[in-house]
Amino acid sequence: MRKTRKSRAGLAAVVVSCAVALLPAAALAQFFKGREIQFLVSHPAGGGYDTYARLYARHLSRFLEGRPGVVAQNMPGAAGLVMANAMASQQRADGTVIALGPGTLAISDLFRAAGARYDASKLSWIGSMNADVGVAVAWRTSSVKKAEDLLTTELIVGGAGVTDNSVVLPTALNRVLGTKMKVVSGYAGTADLTLALERGEIGGIGGMNYSSLVANKPEWLQKRLVTVLLQLALERHPDLKDVPTVLEIATTAEQRQILELVFAQADISRVIFGPPGMTRERLAELRAAFDAMMKDREFLDDAEKSHIEINRPMPGASVENLVAKLRSTSPDLVKIAADAVRMSP
Numbered sequence: 001m002r003k004t005r006k007s008r009a010g011l012a013a014v015v016v017s018c019a020v021a022l023l024p025a026a027a028l029a030q031f032f033k034g035r036e037i038q039f040l041v042s043h044p045a046g047g048g049y050d051t052y053a054r055l056y057a058r059h060l061s062r063f064l065e066g067r068p069g070v071v072a073q074n075m076p077g078a079a080g081l082v083m084a085n086a087m088a089s090q091q092r093a094d095g096t097v098i099a100l101g102p103g104t105l106a107i108s109d110l111f112r113a114a115g116a117r118y119d120a121s122k123l124s125w126i127g128s129m130n131a132d133v134g135v136a137v138a139w140r141t142s143s144v145k146k147a148e149d150l151l152t153t154e155l156i157v158g159g160a161g162v163t164d165n166s167v168v169l170p171t172a173l174n175r176v177l178g179t180k181m182k183v184v185s186g187y188a189g190t191a192d193l194t195l196a197l198e199r200g201e202i203g204g205i206g207g208m209n210y211s212s213l214v215a216n217k218p219e220w221l222q223k224r225l226v227t228v229l230l231q232l233a234l235e236r237h238p239d240l241k242d243v244p245t246v247l248e249i250a251t252t253a254e255q256r257q258i259l260e261l262v263f264a265q266a267d268i269s270r271v272i273f274g275p276p277g278m279t280r281e282r283l284a285e286l287r288a289a290f291d292a293m294m295k296d297r298e299f300l301d302d303a304e305k306s307h308i309e310i311n312r313p314m315p316g317a318s319v320e321n322l323v324a325k326l327r328s329t330s331p332d333l334v335k336i337a338a339d340a341v342r343m344s345p
Contacts, residue, residue, distance in 0.1 A: 033066030042080035042101035047190035048212030063289035079164035088118030090275035103265030111338035124274035125319040127290035131312035132269030134232030138204035150179040157206035159185035170206025211309040261337040287316040
């Protein structure tokens with residue numbers, strides 16, 4: 001009888017212990033119930049970043065306990081720096097404010113870009129939806145027909161803000177490789193740039209994401225309205241097997257080292273993050289939702305239907321490791337790469 005009582009007492013202790021251990025998880029699981037997630041987008045409506053963000057926003061609620069509402073809000077400015085600065089000072093680090101922006105946010109502060117007032121190593125990295133390949137394109141009527149022509153023939157390309165890839169990347173190529181792209185900046189974003197190209201205001205775009213081209217202007221590729229001249233990435237995209245990368249037209253080891261640092265951010269081109277100070281439990285929940293979504297059939301079917309590429313998505317922990325790796329690069333090489341992409345105020 002005593003043995004039975006002891007066994008029951010022991011069993012009760014185990015049950016109570018398990019219940020206590022489960023309380024934090026249960027509380028965490030219900031945190032989002034009845035709440036709304038504010039999802040900031042680094043670029044204007046109608047462009048590639050906005051397209052990716054709204055796809056993610058449509059599905060996020062399904063992967064979080066409590067099924068919170070998700071509202072996308074555009075916060076454009078300085079190629080994501082305005083949004084990144086706002087996130088760095090964001091007091092709501094509870095997961096109800098997250099953001100999507102370009103991979104350049106991982107290096108803009110490292111390169112001391114004008115206006116960057118945040119520390120990328122302190123942001124709460126949730127994951128990246130796409131390992132993008134940037135491209136330089138020319139309209140079909142341009143005399144620039146291949147990558148080598150960029151070294152001998154001027155191509156007028158459109159650009160957005162001075163920290164946007166459409167300005168920074170062709171400028172970096174001009175400085176590092178000696179290409180002859182003349183950048184006309186001041187366009188609001190991808191949507192304005194593509195319209196300007198169709199109108200004949202510019203001859204090409206010296207830095208745009210291939211996924212944006214596929215998502216927003218698939219007819220350009222189908223009807224061969226543009227020529228893809230160069231891949232602004234470290235590896236060739238499966239769809240562009242005949243188009244060289246920047247590393248392939250580099251002629252010296254130093255050129256390749258500089259370009260590798262500049263274009264490493266292409267691996268996290270559609271990156272999602274939260275403000276500094278997010279608890280490990282909340283960040284883990286958001287990261288788990290991201291990982292599950294990237295494998296979800298309904299999400300992937302929606303992406304395919306919307307012509308949105310999901311290419312090598314990267315988990316949040318891997319993004320965090322990449323950011324740390326970039327910061328371990330030698331200061332001398334960082335300075336050379338930063339000078340290549342630095343724009344005059």
